[in-house]
Amino acid sequence: MEIFSFVKRVPSTTANVEIKDQQLDTSGCEFEINPYDRFAVEEGLRQKEAAGGGNVTAISFGDDAAQKELRTTLAMGADAALLLKNDAADSADAATTAKVIAAAIGERSFDLLLFGKQAVGHDQHGVGAGVATRLGIPCITEVISLSISDGQVTAQRGVEGALETIAASLPCAITCQKGLNEPRLASLKGIMAAKKKPLESVEVEIPALALIVESTQPPASRPAGRIVNNAAELVDALRNEAKVL
Amino acid sequence: MSSILVILETRQGELRPSCLEAVGAARVIADANGCAVVALATESANLDAAVIGAAGADQLMIAAAESHSADAAAATAARVAKEISANTVLLAATVRGRDITPRIAALLDTGFAPDCTAVDANTMVFTRPICGGKAFSNVKVNGDVVVASLRPNFFDAAGREHTAEVSEITSEVAKAQVIEVAAQSGERPDVAEASIVISGGRGMESPDNWHLLEKVADAIPGSGLGASRAIVDSGWRPHSEQVGQTGKTVSPELYIAVGISGAIQHLAGMSSSKVIVAINKDADAPIFKHATYGIVGNALEILPELAAELEK
Numbered sequence: 001m002e003i004f005s006f007v008k009r010v011p012s013t014t015a016n017v018e019i020k021d022q023q024l025d026t027s028g029c030e031f032e033i034n035p036y037d038r039f040a041v042e043e044g045l046r047q048k049e050a051a052g053g054g055n056v057t058a059i060s061f062g063d064d065a066a067q068k069e070l071r072t073t074l075a076m077g078a079d080a081a082l083l084l085k086n087d088a089a090d091s092a093d094a095a096t097t098a099k100v101i102a103a104a105i106g107e108r109s110f111d112l113l114l115f116g117k118q119a120v121g122h123d124q125h126g127v128g129a130g131v132a133t134r135l136g137i138p139c140i141t142e143v144i145s146l147s148i149s150d151g152q153v154t155a156q157r158g159v160e161g162a163l164e165t166i167a168a169s170l171p172c173a174i175t176c177q178k179g180l181n182e183p184r185l186a187s188l189k190g191i192m193a194a195k196k197k198p199l200e201s202v203e204v205e206i207p208a209l210a211l212i213v214e215s216t217q218p219p220a221s222r223p224a225g226r227i228v229n230n231a232a233e234l235v236d237a238l239r240n241e242a243k244v245l
Numbered sequence: 246m247s248s249i250l251v252i253l254e255t256r257q258g259e260l261r262p263s264c265l266e267a268v269g270a271a272r273v274i275a276d277a278n279g280c281a282v283v284a285l286a287t288e289s290a291n292l293d294a295a296v297i298g299a300a301g302a303d304q305l306m307i308a309a310a311e312s313h314s315a316d317a318a319a320a321t322a323a324r325v326a327k328e329i330s331a332n333t334v335l336l337a338a339t340v341r342g343r344d345i346t347p348r349i350a351a352l353l354d355t356g357f358a359p360d361c362t363a364v365d366a367n368t369m370v371f372t373r374p375i376c377g378g379k380a381f382s383n384v385k386v387n388g389d390v391v392v393a394s395l396r397p398n399f400f401d402a403a404g405r406e407h408t409a410e411v412s413e414i415t416s417e418v419a420k421a422q423v424i425e426v427a428a429q430s431g432e433r434p435d436v437a438e439a440s441i442v443i444s445g446g447r448g449m450e451s452p453d454n455w456h457l458l459e460k461v462a463d464a465i466p467g468s469g470l471g472a473s474r475a476i477v478d479s480g481w482r483p484h485s486e487q488v489g490q491t492g493k494t495v496s497p498e499l500y501i502a503v504g505i506s507g508a509i510q511h512l513a514g515m516s517s518s519k520v521i522v523a524i525n526k527d528a529d530a531p532i533f534k535h536a537t538y539g540i541v542g543n544a545l546e547i548l549p550e551l552a553a554e555l556e557k
């Protein structure tokens with residue numbers, strides 16, 4: 001089975017967010033693989049094994065620094081990596097990113113595309129379904145369990161208050177939610193092996209952005225809170241002051 | 246006259262409540278720009294045209310599909326958007342809404358503003374949280390049609406007297422299809438939809454103490470139960486109840502955090518709640534910095550008192 005797992009280099013979820021000139025400034029942040037993309041890499045490795053063979057290719061749309069995250073996926077066990085390189089990749093919104101990725105992989109042959117359900121940071125939830133739509137293949141989002149046999153895909157996902165089971169056939173795109181698997185850590189052997197695995201880099205163009213960020217600001221500050229002495233005072237405040245009960 | 250299209254989410258023929266908020270937001274934009282509001286249920290459903298009209302829609306279209314398919318829903322929506330020359334397409338940012346939004350944008354070859362918490366009806370600048378709510382961006386879609394999803398609990402249905410004019414339409418063919426929907430057990434609303442959420446963290450000390458939280462939830466009709474990741478990872482509660490970066494994002498009127506320290510990844514899921522209450526024995530717990538009201542003390546003692554006060 002030919003599997004593409006998509007990974008993005010994102011600011012760490014614990015990073016402090018700086019805003020400079022009304023724009024997000026991530027220059028001081030630590031970066032890491034988007035946590036949801038780890039599920040996508042892990043699932044690729046598992047599905048390849050279940051299929052009894054094939055390749056897992058990790059693909060990132062990013063700048064040269066994303067080679068580090070791609071090496072991590074190779075150390076986890078991916079067979080090859082592909083960097084869709086553009087220094088302005090992080091300025092691209094999800095719709096534009098989907099367009100770039102769909103154009104870049106459209107000619108390649110694959111059975112399964114695996115994405116994180118969202119990239120933390122931009123939090124747009126849109127690349128996987130956008131790529132699939134542009135390629136005309138089915139996509140199942142926020143998947144927590146996945147089985148594939150004879151080209152038939154069955155997946156589950158949580159929606160508000162219910163669990164959905166969704167069926168599709170290959171080729172198919174999946175976006176991965178926590179619960180799908182437990183991503184492995186790279187072993188020392190894996191890290192050594194990763195150095196010899198192929199990491200291809202191709203320049204890609206970014207079309208006009210589909211979402212323009214005009215400005216960015218910190219969250220509106222919350223009014224200072226108040227410590228109350230007991231449950232009775234709390235209920236009184238909620239009923240008569242905040243009026244939420 | 247150009248129109249604003251709003252996608253209605255139904256499950257087993259029942260309308261999901263947050264869609265009515267999107268209809269209300271569409272009404273505000275429509276009134277500022279002289280447009281009509283068309284609500285579209287992408288699957289067959291038994292909808293009350295008076296409810297949809299009251300929320301702000303002029304027309305209600307109901308597609309014929311028997312079950313949900315995100316790709317078919319998006320294709321039907323994109324077709325209708327073209328037929329009615331929609332300048333804007335709005336959805337609720339639910340799991341299904343988040344799924345369909347990028348597809349509609351791709352089919353219309355435009356951009357989308359996801360998970361928005363506000364919109365300026367004159368400039369069509371949307372405000373949306375980024376980095377798990379650590380910052381907010383003001384964004385504008387660059388394309389012929391503006392597609393946006395709206396975070397539940399931030400917009401209001403119009404609340405007017407009007408009955409939408411109903412028509413039935415065909416659906417597009419599905420690629421991926423929902424074949425089963427299993428409702429979660431229990432009477433409580435999902436944590437992402439509840440207007441009041443009571444969440445427990447490691448300070449609850451044991452899964453055997455969860456009945457204390459449930460008692461409080463029972464005393465507040467319509468409330469939902471949540472949990473921190475520490476609790477879900479320990480297997481005390483299902484992941485469907487997890488609030489935070491790797492769980493659900495909630496914006497209820499009232500969020501009560503019990504024995505939760507307020508880690509940045511937990512805050513990512515609940516910091517946009519209107520009123521936040523923290524109950525924690527550590528007066529220095531970070532959660533208090535975000536709380537509207539706090540009680541410093543042992544949750545296991547405070548919860549029964551709280552339940553008793555609420556029942557008064």
Ligand SMILES: Cc1cc2nc3c(=O)[nH]c(=O)nc-3n(C[C@H](O)[C@H](O)[C@H](O)COP(=O)(O)OP(=O)(O)OC[C@H]3O[C@@H](n4cnc5c(N)ncnc54)[C@H](O)[C@@H]3O)c2cc1C
Pocket residue numbers: 013035445446447448449450472473474475476487488489490491492493503504505506507508509510511514524525526527530542543544545
């Ligand atoms: C990539 C990533 C993603 C994450 N995603 C999430 C997420 O989605 N959601 C999430 O919640 N976390 C998430 N986390 C974990 C997060 O960092 C914290 O570890 C977690 O939120 C802690 O849960 P807690 O507050 O229940 O426990 P703790 O941090 O252990 O806090 C327990 C609190 O209870 C108080 N306490 C103890 N006993 C009592 C008592 N008897 N009465 C009153 N108070 C008491 C303590 O003072 C303390 O403040 C994530 C972490 C990472 C790295």
